[in-house]
Amino acid sequence: MKAGFTWLLSGLALAVMQPAIAQGGNMSLPKTVEAGNAFSVQCSGNGKAALYLIGPEQVLRRDVQLGHATFFPAGSVYNAGHYLVVLIGDSSTESGSFDVIPARKPTDLSFLARPSRLPVGLHDGITGAVYVYDAYQNLITAPMQVSFELSNPSGAVQKRLVATRDGAAWTVMDSTAQQGTDKFVARIGEISSTRVVAQVPGDPCGLKMSAKQSGQGIELVTDPVRDCNGNAVPDGTIVTFTEAFSGGQSTVDVPLKRGIAQVQLADHNGATISVASGVVMGNQIRWKE
Amino acid sequence: MSKGPLLASVLGGATVALVVIGTMWPVPSAVAYAGGGRLLSSTSTPEEAVTKLGDEIRTQSWEKAYASLANKAEFTEPEFVHDLTGYYPSLLTYTTLDKFEVRPLHSSADNAEIELKLYWATVVGDSVSTRDLHVVRNGDHWESAWPIVKEPTVPPQVIAVNYLRWDVIYRGPGDDWGAQDVEAPHLRIVDMHPLERADGVVILGELLNEDVVPAYVSVTATLVSKNQLPIATEGSFDKISHLLLPKQVTPFLIKFPGVSLSDVGSVRMTPLSALIAASADPVIEIGNEELHPAPGASLTGQLINQSGQIVNVAHVLGTFYDKSGQVVWVADQYVNQALLPQIPVPFEIHVPEDLARNISTQRTVVATYSFGGSQ
Numbered sequence: 001m002k003a004g005f006t007w008l009l010s011g012l013a014l015a016v017m018q019p020a021i022a023q024g025g026n027m028s029l030p031k032t033v034e035a036g037n038a039f040s041v042q043c044s045g046n047g048k049a050a051l052y053l054i055g056p057e058q059v060l061r062r063d064v065q066l067g068h069a070t071f072f073p074a075g076s077v078y079n080a081g082h083y084l085v086v087l088i089g090d091s092s093t094e095s096g097s098f099d100v101i102p103a104r105k106p107t108d109l110s111f112l113a114r115p116s117r118l119p120v121g122l123h124d125g126i127t128g129a130v131y132v133y134d135a136y137q138n139l140i141t142a143p144m145q146v147s148f149e150l151s152n153p154s155g156a157v158q159k160r161l162v163a164t165r166d167g168a169a170w171t172v173m174d175s176t177a178q179q180g181t182d183k184f185v186a187r188i189g190e191i192s193s194t195r196v197v198a199q200v201p202g203d204p205c206g207l208k209m210s211a212k213q214s215g216q217g218i219e220l221v222t223d224p225v226r227d228c229n230g231n232a233v234p235d236g237t238i239v240t241f242t243e244a245f246s247g248g249q250s251t252v253d254v255p256l257k258r259g260i261a262q263v264q265l266a267d268h269n270g271a272t273i274s275v276a277s278g279v280v281m282g283n284q285i286r287w288k289e
Numbered sequence: 290m291s292k293g294p295l296l297a298s299v300l301g302g303a304t305v306a307l308v309v310i311g312t313m314w315p316v317p318s319a320v321a322y323a324g325g326g327r328l329l330s331s332t333s334t335p336e337e338a339v340t341k342l343g344d345e346i347r348t349q350s351w352e353k354a355y356a357s358l359a360n361k362a363e364f365t366e367p368e369f370v371h372d373l374t375g376y377y378p379s380l381l382t383y384t385t386l387d388k389f390e391v392r393p394l395h396s397s398a399d400n401a402e403i404e405l406k407l408y409w410a411t412v413v414g415d416s417v418s419t420r421d422l423h424v425v426r427n428g429d430h431w432e433s434a435w436p437i438v439k440e441p442t443v444p445p446q447v448i449a450v451n452y453l454r455w456d457v458i459y460r461g462p463g464d465d466w467g468a469q470d471v472e473a474p475h476l477r478i479v480d481m482h483p484l485e486r487a488d489g490v491v492i493l494g495e496l497l498n499e500d501v502v503p504a505y506v507s508v509t510a511t512l513v514s515k516n517q518l519p520i521a522t523e524g525s526f527d528k529i530s531h532l533l534l535p536k537q538v539t540p541f542l543i544k545f546p547g548v549s550l551s552d553v554g555s556v557r558m559t560p561l562s563a564l565i566a567a568s569a570d571p572v573i574e575i576g577n578e579e580l581h582p583a584p585g586a587s588l589t590g591q592l593i594n595q596s597g598q599i600v601n602v603a604h605v606l607g608t609f610y611d612k613s614g615q616v617v618w619v620a621d622q623y624v625n626q627a628l629l630p631q632i633p634v635p636f637e638i639h640v641p642e643d644l645a646r647n648i649s650t651q652r653t654v655v656a657t658y659s660f661g662g663s664q
Contacts, residue, residue: 116469236453255569278536
């Protein structure tokens with residue numbers, strides 16, 4: 001019981017004394033340090049002590065001679081954040097703090113562009129977001145102008161200039177009317193990052209087929225299949241031919257090959273033949289009645 | 290003195306005695322079902338002859354089954370086995386006969402017609418095939434004549450196939466974290482509505498791959514009650530064609546057994562898509578599709594493989610629409626024989642009788658699987 005009371009009193013005394021020492025210390029600290037820059041800490045007094053710098057993911061210890069400046073060369077402290085400095089001498093302990101801020105010069109951009117593939121002619125279909133980092137991968141929160149540029153193979157360019165806020169900037173772009181592989185570039189000064197956005201044809205438009213007799217069957221061939229912007233719909237796209245005749249029906253899903261779909265179906269007099277791709281209907285043919 | 294130990298001894302002794310008797314003199318049905326002998330050895334009637342043949346097929350006693358046939362001179366034993374299990378690897382290749390039914394159709398003093406209905410246990414459920422057997426008297430016993438169906442053969446040839454094939458390369462571990470991965474295919478549910486059936490709620494609909502790349506697709510639905518609490522979540526399982534080429538449409542059907550539609554406030558649909566390496570080959574024509582009204586409402590037709598690749602398993606999915614174009618039912622059938630190039634193979638999809646009268650049109654799609662192939 002008596003021992004417990006003694007411990008409690010000692011704890012209370014330390015709690016009162018520690019801030020008093022910290023506030024009345026004789027360490028001279030910079031208020032802020034740019035990440036990676038050199039700086040020094042001046043400690044007054046005599047004798048030797050240990051100086052600790054405790055920051056985000058980083059702890060440094062230096063044996064110091066009190067009364068002299070302790071020098072930290074460039075690259076010693078590089079993680080942005082709040083650092084605690086503790087000086088432990090033979091008879092006293094002092095503490096203070098300073099902030100390490102990101103370097104002003106950006107050296108790296110993280111650029112997220114979505115989606116990587118989309119149909120042509122989509123308003124606000126492409127988004128780009130940039131995060132700006134210094135050489136030590138600290139997010140630079142000071143505002144900066146980011147240039148976004150989306151260019152397609154035909155030479156059409158969309159540009160946006162956006163200021164970063166809290167280290168990030170973002171924009172939206174339209175997909176163009178022409179299919180192709182677009183380059184999406186985010187740039188700050190000489191630093192840039194490039195992404196590729198594939199603009200692919202949209203739904204088939206004006207799907208049209210023709211029919212002709214071929215041996216015992218009917219040969220059905222589509223015209224070259226294009227979307228509403230005139231882009232060739234890619235090979236492999238499914239085109240469905242349906243032949244409805246008295247009491248029955250035949251269907252076949254044919255992939256486009258070299259831009260057209262082609263199939264041979266059985267010859268049924270009076271059959272109605274239709275063509276479709278996805279939810280897009282094409283023309284209808286009434287076979288020789 | 291307690292009688293417990295005495296009773297235990299008597300029961301123990303009786304059990305041992307019964308085990309010994311059962312082992313030494315087993316009943317014929319037990320031997321047959323254990324695969325060790327005949328269930329029925331007599332062939333003194335047409336039904337008995339066909340039942341014996343069915344037992345031999347079930348136990349895969351091919352030699353005995355073939356030896357018992359009246360018309361074995363018309364084909365070899367391997368042809369007989371292939372007629373039952375398929376000439377090419379198919380759904381029946383890795384299956385066993387679960388049970389069979391024998392039904393007399395006609396009989397006279399020396400001839401009889403018997404229907405043999407075979408229930409094959411396959412990986413996708415029961416597959417039923419029916420054979421009408423001509424049974425003839427031979428002295429004091431009857432013999433079945435097997436109605437052999439010889440598989441059409443495809444003449445040796447080289448078929449050039451140059452359809453598109455897609456492969457996928459995903460982002461690697463060395464890529465910048467901001468670098469995009471290849472985009473998952475974009476899907477769209479083009480139709481969906483719930484339907485109340487006797488055994489629960491069914492969600493029917495259609496899914497479109499609106500992208501320019503092939504997609505592996507599936508869809509799940511969550512029924513939400515009127516007070517916004519989830520009732521159940523179910524997936525389409527195999528009532529969907531999982532591989533969709535660009536602009537291809539598949540029907541789907543999701544069952545919620547034991548749920549009443551009156552309890553459902555809303556339905557939350559979750560389509561899932563992933564990129565998949567695929568080939569635009571093979572192309573399957575669905576020919577001579579016919580809707581048969583009730584009774585026995587069904588959709589029949591034939592599949593014609595227009596490519597050079599042998600399709601080992603074909604899954605036919607039928608979407609049935611009413612006059613307004615709304616989906617009223619989705620049904621499917623696995624075809625239990627391989628699709629050879631240009632050889633028509635029939636299929637039959639059954640439709641519930643009560644819905645059949647509402648059906649005006651239909652659309653059929655085929656999902657194909659080739660052993661060792663790309664799909």
